Amino acid sequence: MDISGFARLASVVGLWLALCGGQGFTAHSHKLIAPSNLARERVPLSSASPTVYLRNGGRLPTAYAGSPTVLEAWHHRRVIPLSLASGDLDEDGLADLIVGYGESHGGFLAVYRAHPHLLAARGVDLSPGGDHLRSTGRDVQPFRTPARLVELPEAPQWLVTGDFDADGHLDVIAAATGDEHLYWLSGDGTGRLASPRPWTLPGTVEALAAGDINRRDGIPDLVVGIESLDGWEALIFPSSEGASHNLSETVRLPGPSVAMTIARLDDDEFGDLAVVGRDEDSGESYLVIVHGREQQRLSGEAGALASPIVIDRLSFPFTLMSMATGHFLDDGSASSQLALLADEGSVLIVSRDESRPQGWRTDILAGDIPSGMTRLVAASISGLPTDDLVLTDERHQQLHLLIGSTVAWEGGDVSRVSSFPRGRAPTFFPLAAPPVTALPMRLNADALSDLVVLTDDAPAPTIVLTQPVATFTVDSMGDGSDVNLNDGLCDDGTGHCTLRAAIEQANANPGPDLIAFALPEAGIPTIRPHRALPPITDPVTIDGTTQPAGRVELDGSAAGAAVDGLRIVAGRSVIRGLVVHHFDDDGIELASGGGNIIEGNFIGVDASGTKASGNSFTGIHVIDSANNMVGGTAPDAGNVISGNRFRGIELAGPNARNNRIQGNLIGTDATGTSVVGNLFAGVFVNGAPGNIIGGTTAGARNLISGNWDGVRVVGARATGNLIQGNLIGTAIRGHRVLGNAGDGVCIADAPGSMIGGASPRARNIIAGNNARGVFITGRRAQGNVIQGNFIGTDRTGTRTLPNATGVLINESSQNVVGGDQPEARNVISGNGDGIRIIGPGATQNLIEGNFIGTDATGRSVLGNSQDGVIIDRAPGNTIRQNVISGNNARGVFLFGREAANNLIEENLIGTDVTGTIGLSNLFHGVFINNAPRNVVHKNVISSNNLIGVLIYGPQANWNRVGENLIGIDATQSEAMGNAVGIFIAESASHNVIGAANVIAFNSGDGVFIESGTGNTVTSNSIFANAGLGINLGADRATPNDDMAGREDADAGANNLQNFPVLHEIVAENDLLRIAYSITSTPKNSHYPIKVEFFKADPSGQGQQYLGADIYTSADRMDGGIKRVSFRLGSAMRTGDWIVATATDRDGNTSEFCPPVKVQSP
Structure with missing residues (x-):
């Protein structure tokens, strides 16, 4: 039988491909053997020769399902196989197959769902006609039938899968070359896809890729190569919200793109983008590499990136046709490499080498490839440490297998090379028709890549399976060694096969083997x-x-x-x-x-x-x-x-x-x-980068409980690790404590890890641990991101399963807890402290968008037993847009003189997520204890049991509190008072309360300055507080000093700055005319003095700011009374009341003066 006829058999055919080893560019001959009895005959080979055993698994069944319209179209049109992709669409833990077809009116997708027993197969049936995997006595196809059809408006020449909308379910995106749209088919987790939705682009499609570019977050990003009116571009859609939500940036390309891929091509933790194409000016081929970098906001600076974009470009004097990524060189590097297929008959390997001028090295993997190759696919077929390459050969109806690596040629500048030496020659695998494309998948129980192949003669894909070279069956529980390693038989000398003897034989036998068991034991x-x-x-x-x-x-x-x-x-x-x-x-x-x-x-x-x-x-x-x-x-x-x-x-x-x-x-x-x-640790990552613990796919969740630490990541080289979707510290259902004795997750001096993510499936439940839920410690622990987790609650986010502390950041900088979209929100509730940031080195951390002290809805109390957020001697951090409520001590607590320059902004502190219902913190909303130069800005700080904002201690100086709602709801319509709005005590000085705070409905004073000097209260709306609007000292309203008797030489809060005296207020001709004076002497008040005027509420507090005037020492000497005018606003009328405050040059603000009625002329 000739080889082509042999390849067309529908029955199982085993192909021995004996591929010679060694280095260099010597061309080898390769023998193709079809044994007459594959189940028994073994071909002995040199131990130096890697061996591949492949089996033609035949075509997939051709039964299809879909709507009547789709089925009618499918059966009446000639479809052309185009593309392949895989992913777990039905969330059973197994990868499904998606096949793309074109036809004259558009295209189709066929979804083949994996058989549930696919990888549970206990053996392989190699008898004639036995194309199936055998599992517990039943024959099982790799995929279920029928395949489900979905119709597309265009032919899907490009096909990628990923959770592109970050809803936790896998989606499919299809595109046609030359079309101005992508077609997005969202998944629902059951294996079904929604009707395609067009996604309009600013140009026509040339290439498409999906993967984790920039920071690895477990959510595939999308890159599209287009030709637009501005030229050729790569559009990058990276977003933790899902790629469909955001176009982040555009990279200009030197010409049309042919292929693109995303991989980690250097030693950092970021994914890089590689694009190949043709330079429009020179006619040469280009390789553009866009280096990944940080795009998370790692501090409070909105939109700030950690580093600018870096792009490398290489040129080649021939046409590049295809590209693949993998580990092709056995060079000790952990980063991926690029394989490039050139039209002149070579496969090049491009790898990172910073010792080279361009930072890249080019090797020849093969230099004598037959013409007609069209596509390059990376796979693991041989069992060698390096990845293999599969090339599709339409002209000769073959797959070519390029197996092994080379380091023999080191071309530094490939543009100077006109021809390449002969390299490793590929071995072919015959097919029944010209191949269109191939896709590696795991379709059996070994660790090698099987192949799904599309050919142009039929819609049904062909399956090519890897199989063991030999099977050694252990039938003895003894421990004897094999007596003859050269006979291919497992025998310890007694006629039996022990595990030791089986391992020895498998080591001696080239190629992947199987060790099975048939031990004579009932249990x-x-x-x-x-x-x-x-x-x-x-x-x-x-x-x-x-x-x-x-x-x-x-x-x-x-x-x-x-x-x-x-x-x-x-x-x-x-x-x-x-x-x-x-x-x-x-x-x-x-x-x-x-x-x-x-x-x-x-x-x-x-x-x-x-x-x-x-x-x-x-x-x-x-x-x-x-x-x-x-x-x-x-x-x-x-x-x-x-x-x-x-x-x-x-x-x-x-x-x-x-x-x-x-x-x-x-x-x-x-x-x-x-x-x-x-x-000790359940999982210990010791200086190891870029690993995944858990994941976002169905079945990826680990249960990590009952250890000392759950997960511990240590060392500066342990970058870019991903911890997602796990239960850490709970039982299997996530509903009760099974805690780790130490931390749930500890990141020690390790940068750039992601804990959780913005997809629902990325959420870790980190609860019930005896120390910290998440502990980030050490100066080198930078750029870590904690997103989307439940920390201190059960998996529903509605019951407490406390950690001792939710999140602790110790002497570490530029870490992120949360994010600026709802999906990134952590629920950090039910713990001791919610979040604790400690030490002068703990700076530029961002705490954003979390629920801290509430349940997952943000509407019910699930308080931490101590503080919501505590910043302990840590400077320059940002607390933004969180709900910090229901905690059993303070909402936010800043402590120590090193806790300077922190920003507390746009949070809801003491309310629910709507800002309209009180969820009180037991003590204060914000407590600044001996911490200087912090900013409290644009928060709702209401319904706390004690003080809205407490500024306390002699080192609590130069803090600013502005544009907050304190004691009132977010709509500014309902009372949600604190006991006191703002309290400045224990000699805290030079703080600024204003501008534009609304301080209302508190059950005590609006602003109470108990002690300290230089505290300014400016341009606020203060009203309806049960005590005073502004109170200096503890004696309630403080009268002005009698100038004739005491010359205003007081000591006390704000030097007991005298308030203005309003002599006359007249409304006339749209103007408000005010006559006032200041009774302070220069010995006690430094001139000039700023006087602010307000429309008063019924209790005499300054509710509506009207304007300000400057009262100088010259005004004081010139009779004392000064007259000013303000334009009369629509809210002012005769009979309203006016109050005023005085603030001297040192920032000492008075209480409100007694109100004076507006008179008519």
């Missing part, structure tokens, strides 16, 4: 190694679920000192269905090689999952290993990692990057209802 069998098992040096799947009991126990109690349970150095391996406990070191260690999957295991507990049987060090220890998955989103993929005597999981080292910890129970039993704690 869960136990294997007890007597020494360390061999490290895993070649990719393997060790699958305990193949045992009839569904699990295999690995007991290390007899293995000796300093022994790990399993140690994986190869990468691309899977450990599932094991119970790993009682080892003297780590339960499982992942070192170097990445891309491993650890799923469905019990690590540190017994086989029942209820009792601690800890490993002596860490349950799972990831050491400088990247791209691993601990747990997963699929059903039953999560691990129980509990009872270990040090840590549950540790990610260690700068290359331990892009690991995902998802769906696990960490520190609890298997039910998630009882504590089986790890002795």
Whole structure:
């Protein structure tokens, strides 16, 4: 049978692709073998040769569902396969497939939902006609039928998925090249998509990409390459609100774009944008790299970015056709690289190298590629530490597999190279028709990429599955070694296969293997190694679920000192269905090689999952290993990692990057209802950047409870970690306490992490912990963001599950708690203190948009037992637009002389979220205790049990309180009084109350200055307070001194500044004529004196500011009485009453003078 005919078989076909190893540019020949009995025959290969075993899984079923109109259109039009995308649309933890088709009138999408038992498959049926995965005795297709159709106005040549509206559900965006619209199909979490909504662009589409650009927040951003009237541009839509809400910036491009991608291309925590295209002026190809940077506001400065945009540009003297991202060079770097497909027959790898003049290095991965390649896709097919590349070859109806890496050619300036040396030649995989595109997905139980391939001859996609090269079945609980590593048979010399012998054979056999179990034990069998098992040096799947009991126990109690349970150095391996406990070191260690999957295991507990049987060090220890998955989103993929005597999981080292910890129970039993704690941290991120703990997808949530700390992130290199969607300190339902003994989340000297996010699915429930809910500490802990979490409440946000403190920021700067949109709001309630910021180094932190002391609705009290926000000797922070109410001490408390230059702005303090219903803080709204130069601006500070704003102590100087509503609701129509509006005491001086405060309906004084001097009360509306409007000293109304007798030489609050004497007020010809005098002497009041006039309320307080005049020493000498005129406002009339205050040059303001009636002429 020839190869092309062989490829067209609908039955399962196994393809052995023996790919030679080594470096350099020697072209290798590759042998394609189709064994006659794939289930039994094994082809021996050199141990130096990476081996790939692929299987043509056939086409997907072609049954479709949809509305009658859509189905009629589908069946009567010729559709053209165009595009592929994947994502969990139905929120079952498995990725679904979305296929795009074009036709003469527009296009279609077909949504194939993943089968729920897809990754639970225990084996693979390789018999003729057995195209299905086998799970617990049933044949299972990778995807369910029928596929659901959605009609589009245009052909979807571009297709991306993501939660683009930040509603917690995955959406799809489709686009046609040359069209002026994107088409947004919002998801509802059930697998259905809404009808497409057009999204008009300022130009025509050329390329489209989605991913986390700039700060990693778990919400995909969107980038569109367009041609507009202004030229060629990349439109970047990054927003924590969802990409559909905001166009952030535009990047000019030198010509049309061909492809774009988002990846972390350098060593910082931000996602970068790469665009390839053709330079319109030179005709050469370009690569533009837009470096990601901080776009969160990390201080109170509105709209401020941490750094300007940085763009690199490289040129190439040939046409670039396609681009992919991955880790293609085995160079020790943790950052991603770019693979570029050139039309002259080369694949180039571009990687970050700051020692080069341009900051980038270019290598040749392959230099002798046949013509006709159109697309480049990154995948993990071979099991090598580096990623592989799949090239689509329409001309020859093939996929080409480019496997392995090279560092042999180092071209610094690629524009000077006219031709490339021959590099690694690809190996082909024949197809039945020309391929259009390919998409890597995980469609079986190994750790390698399977492929979904579209061909141009039929709508149904073709499935290409990776399969194990060999299967070794453990049938003995003994510990003997294999007697002959060269025979391909697992045999310990007794005719049986032990786990040790199986690992030895898998290491000796090139390519990914499977270790299965068939142990003669009725229950869960136990294997007890007597020494360390061999490290895993070649990719393997060790699958305990193949045992009839569904699990295999690995007991290390007899293995000796300093022994790990399993140690994986190869990468691309899977450990599932094991119970790993009682080892003297780590339960499982992942070192170097990445891309491993650890799923469905019990690590540190017994086989029942209820009792601690800890490993002596860490349950799972990831050491400088990247791209691993601990747990997963699929059903039953999560691990129980509990009872270990040090840590549950540790990610260690700068290359331990892009690991995902998802769906696990960490520190609890298997039910998630009882504590089986790890002795120290549940998850410890030790100098490891860019990892995800939890996530926004269905099934990603971890339960991290019962440990010392829940999550601890440490070190300056531990940047850009993402902690989302977890339950930290509660039981599995998030409704009762199962607290960590220390902190819920601790960030120690680590910058740039995100805790939560603006999507509902990003919300962590951080509650019931014995210390802090979130603790950020250390001078290097900068740029961390805490958003969208419930801290101190249950998962409904309506019941308290207290942490000792909600959020504590200690000596750390430029961190954000909350954000400027509702989705970023934290609920921080039910704790001791809500938020505490400590120390002179804790500066430029932003606390914005949170509910602090209320429930999740912002309408009911769920108070912190102490202060809402306390700033303890910390300068320059911003508290903005929060609801700070219902707390059992103060709303906001500023303490210490170092607590200077803080801004408290636009908050609701003592009210609900509407500002119209009182939710009292038990003591004061704002308490400034010996803290200078702070600003209290534009807040509603009402309904607090004691004082609205208390400024206290001899160092509480130069504070400003302006434009606030104090004692009145947000609509300025209803009384919501404090006991006293503003109280200045204990020699606090030189504070300014004004301008434009409304201070009303308080049950005591509006402004009470008990002591201190230079305190100015200016241009406010003060009325309807039960005490005085302004009160100097504790003796109620203070009369002016008798100038003839005592010369006004008083001591006391504001030097007991005399108020003005109003002699006559006449309304005449639209003017208000006032005659007044000041009785203060220059010995006690420094001239000139500012006199402010107000329309008085019935109690003689200054309700409406009318204007001011300056009274000089010359006015005093010139008879004392001065006459001024003001234009008569519409609210003034004869019979109204006028009051006035006097403020000397040192800022001492008097009480209101007695009111005087406005007379007619």
